[in-house]
Amino acid sequence: MMRTYLPILAIVGLIAAIPFAVTSNTALNFVVFVLIIALGAQGWNLLGGVGGQFSFGHAAFFGTGAYVSAILQVRYGLNAWIAMAAGILLGAAVAWGIGFLSFRAGLRGSYFALVTLAFAEVLRILANAVPITGGAAGLLLKLDIGVLNLQFASRAAFLWLALGCVAAGLVLCRWIMDSRFGAQLVAVRENEDAARALGVDVLAVKLKAITVSGALTAAAGCLYLQYFLYLDANIAYGVWISIEVLLAAMVGGRGLVLGPLVGAFTLHGLGDLTKQFAGGIPGIDLAAYGTVLILVVAFAPGGVLGLLTRLWTRRAAAQPAGGRA
Amino acid sequence: MTIWKTPLGRRAVLKGSTAALATLAAPSILRGAEPAPIKVGVLQPITGALAMDGEFGRTGAEFAIADVNAAGGIKSLGGAKLEMVFGDARSNPEAGTQEVERMQSEGVVAVVGGFASGICLAASQTAARYDLPYIVDVGVSDQIVQRGLKNTFRFGPGFGTCARTAFDNLARINEAAGKPAKTVVLVHEDGLFGSGLAKVMQQELPKLGFEILDTIAVPTPSRDLSNVVLRLRSLNPDLVIPSTYYGETVLLARTMQQQRVRPKGVYGVLNGAASNTRFVKEFPEAADKIMDCNHWYDPRKAAAQALIKAAAAAGKGWNYNLPLNYSCVGLLADALNRAGSTDRAKVNEALAASTWADHVMPYGPTKFVDGQNQGAAPVSLQVQEGAIRVIYPEAFSDAKPIFPARA
Numbered sequence: 001m002m003r004t005y006l007p008i009l010a011i012v013g014l015i016a017a018i019p020f021a022v023t024s025n026t027a028l029n030f031v032v033f034v035l036i037i038a039l040g041a042q043g044w045n046l047l048g049g050v051g052g053q054f055s056f057g058h059a060a061f062f063g064t065g066a067y068v069s070a071i072l073q074v075r076y077g078l079n080a081w082i083a084m085a086a087g088i089l090l091g092a093a094v095a096w097g098i099g100f101l102s103f104r105a106g107l108r109g110s111y112f113a114l115v116t117l118a119f120a121e122v123l124r125i126l127a128n129a130v131p132i133t134g135g136a137a138g139l140l141l142k143l144d145i146g147v148l149n150l151q152f153a154s155r156a157a158f159l160w161l162a163l164g165c166v167a168a169g170l171v172l173c174r175w176i177m178d179s180r181f182g183a184q185l186v187a188v189r190e191n192e193d194a195a196r197a198l199g200v201d202v203l204a205v206k207l208k209a210i211t212v213s214g215a216l217t218a219a220a221g222c223l224y225l226q227y228f229l230y231l232d233a234n235i236a237y238g239v240w241i242s243i244e245v246l247l248a249a250m251v252g253g254r255g256l257v258l259g260p261l262v263g264a265f266t267l268h269g270l271g272d273l274t275k276q277f278a279g280g281i282p283g284i285d286l287a288a289y290g291t292v293l294i295l296v297v298a299f300a301p302g303g304v305l306g307l308l309t310r311l312w313t314r315r316a317a318a319q320p321a322g323g324r325a
Numbered sequence: 326m327t328i329w330k331t332p333l334g335r336r337a338v339l340k341g342s343t344a345a346l347a348t349l350a351a352p353s354i355l356r357g358a359e360p361a362p363i364k365v366g367v368l369q370p371i372t373g374a375l376a377m378d379g380e381f382g383r384t385g386a387e388f389a390i391a392d393v394n395a396a397g398g399i400k401s402l403g404g405a406k407l408e409m410v411f412g413d414a415r416s417n418p419e420a421g422t423q424e425v426e427r428m429q430s431e432g433v434v435a436v437v438g439g440f441a442s443g444i445c446l447a448a449s450q451t452a453a454r455y456d457l458p459y460i461v462d463v464g465v466s467d468q469i470v471q472r473g474l475k476n477t478f479r480f481g482p483g484f485g486t487c488a489r490t491a492f493d494n495l496a497r498i499n500e501a502a503g504k505p506a507k508t509v510v511l512v513h514e515d516g517l518f519g520s521g522l523a524k525v526m527q528q529e530l531p532k533l534g535f536e537i538l539d540t541i542a543v544p545t546p547s548r549d550l551s552n553v554v555l556r557l558r559s560l561n562p563d564l565v566i567p568s569t570y571y572g573e574t575v576l577l578a579r580t581m582q583q584q585r586v587r588p589k590g591v592y593g594v595l596n597g598a599a600s601n602t603r604f605v606k607e608f609p610e611a612a613d614k615i616m617d618c619n620h621w622y623d624p625r626k627a628a629a630q631a632l633i634k635a636a637a638a639a640g641k642g643w644n645y646n647l648p649l650n651y652s653c654v655g656l657l658a659d660a661l662n663r664a665g666s667t668d669r670a671k672v673n674e675a676l677a678a679s680t681w682a683d684h685v686m687p688y689g690p691t692k693f694v695d696g697q698n699q700g701a702a703p704v705s706l707q708v709q710e711g712a713i714r715v716i717y718p719e720a721f722s723d724a725k726p727i728f729p730a731r732a
Binding site for chain 1: 371372413415417418419422423426427429430442443446447450453454466468472474515516517518519520521524
């Protein structure tokens with residue numbers, strides 16, 4: 001039982017040690033950003049990877065988490081930790097609402113993808129227009145360093161906080177996938193009609209998945225807010241974050257617990273390394289990002305982790321035969 | 326290319342590189358008593374949606390650094406030269422933050438730039454963690470200077486000042502022409518600056534005697550504005566006020582030209598195109614007589630004229646980002662000179678106490694209150710015969726307004 005959690009423990013331990021090995025704030029800042037993306041991608045992965053419901057609108061949850069937390073702090077002076085909890089809850093509630101409307105209507109595949117995209121866009125336009133979100137001027141959280149305000153003087157402290165959230169997300173996903181609910185979710189992904197015939201309440205399973213998924217992505221939104229302290233409609237509900245979380249999960253290995261984390265580090269890590277070595281050319285890191293994407297889509301449809309597993313099993317299979325692999 | 330045809334011998338390479346290494350390794354005194362260069366962070370978005378503006382900003386900063394160095398560097402620091410550490414803010418706040426972190430690790434003395442309000446807000450906040458002086462070039466959001474940050478200085482005018490000046494100038498231009506304009510249609514982009522301006526205009530313009538017929542929001546980017554122009558045709562306003570970025574303004578002006586919609590005037594506020602030479606050069610007929618209230622250089626200053634010549638000689642275009650960034654780097658050089666140190670607290674103090682007048686903007690000597698330069702203000706411009714002229718205020722103007730543009 002505990003053995004399934006060992007890889008999570010190992011990778012989390014490894015990342016937690018980064019601040020001891022690296023003191024450069026540039027590197028720590030990079031890791032924090034990647035962790036925030038990874039957390040959002042875990043949300044996407046639960047619904048899209050495990051459940052097979054491809055969403056193009058996870059920005060709706062990311063943005064709701066961030067905005068709720070920001071509005072409660074800026075307008076009502078609420079404590080940052082409570083505001084974050086409220087943001088996560090409301091993100092989950094919005095996810096449930098969107099899920100209820102679209103799943104009950106039986107939307108699947110690209111129709112579901114399009115409707116989630118539309119929900120996120122509607123929220124973006126609303127957030128850009130109504131006064132409570134600060135309209136297009138956005139919301140600015142006051143720089144006020146203190147543990148109670150969820151703002152830390154050192155980048156390392158924030159890294160550990162974000163890592164804690166990511167670890168909680170990993171454990172949650174692992175636990176779900178080992179549970180009855182996880183098995184039902186996979187059944188729905190593989191064949192919805194067959195799952196229904198076996199007595200799985202498809203709507204309930206999908207709703208549960210999208211709600212947890214929304215909560216995880218909303219948590220990423222709250223972390224983004226606490227880290228960058230500024231939000232506007234294009235940051236919170238922009239298409240960029242929907243695509244970012246989707247890509248991280250796909251590149252890492254969709255449907256695998258560690259997929260989003262590996263994917264986020266692969267995509268951004270390679271991009272950033274290119275920038276370090278060829279910094280003079282503007283946009284070179286974006287070109288590297290694109291290349292990784294094309295390579296993964298073309299040669300590793302199971303993502304980086306899928307590819308590694310494939311290579312590993314091939315080697316393991318070749319060994320007993322005494323082959324030269 | 327012939328050089329490479331003769332292969333360099335191993336010994337020649339060894340000799341050469343040993344000599345080079347020896348020179349580099351020698352203490353700086355032996356290489357001439359040049360003090361270590363002072364690193365200046367220049368942050369501009371040069372990829373993504375704001376790439377064009379970022380390029381103008383970078384060019385301005387480059388010219389300023391070259392000029393400061395040519396004039397003997399920072400005198401109080403033994404003639405130390407400025408050295409640019411450039412960061413691409415990639416048109417989003419995260420990248421801005423990441424680049425400021427990198428600049429901090431490379432030991433810059435200050436950061437200049439940002440361009441967009443969102444980038445400026447995030448980047449200056451990151452700089453504040455290190456007490457690193459941050460000079461905002463354009464970012465007009467008034468939140469930038471309302472956070473009580475001790476390290477953030479904005480040389481240019483903020484949103485409130487721009488809006489107020491724009492309306493006052495418009496009312497005066499209209500009055501001087503015998504009040505031909507009574508009705509107005511606002512066309513604005515739906516982001517921070519467009520919708521913010523539209524809101525202020527809806528309150529302020531009726532007080533100045535204008536009737537607002539409609540307020541039309543357009544997204545950025547827009548690919549087609551035919552419907553907006555059809556709406557303009559049916560409303561037939563005296564004045565069209567576009568607050569949009571470059572692409573949309575060009576599209577609007579060209580569609581109006583094609584559909585022969587000719588109001589008495591087009592008056593942009595902080596418009597992205599009406600004061601960009603590229604627009605005037607590429608579409609002279611569509612741009613003709615368009616007015617704009619925007620950041621602009623002071624045409625009477627010799628330094629400004631020299632800068633224009635230098636930009637033209639280097640084959641660079643011209644818009645306000647260039648002189649603004651040129652001046653912001655100059656402001657920093659002046660502060661470094663007075664501080665006589667690269668100590669951050671001292672540079673921040675010197676910036677706050679700055680009374681610098683050698684910039685190329687029509688602002689007068691700098692005076693910072695809570696990080697905002699009090700003299701900063703936009704001017705009203707008009708495209709006349711293929712050139713951008715200052716038409717208001719008269720103290721800086723080099724042309725008279727042509728209004729109404731079409732009788």
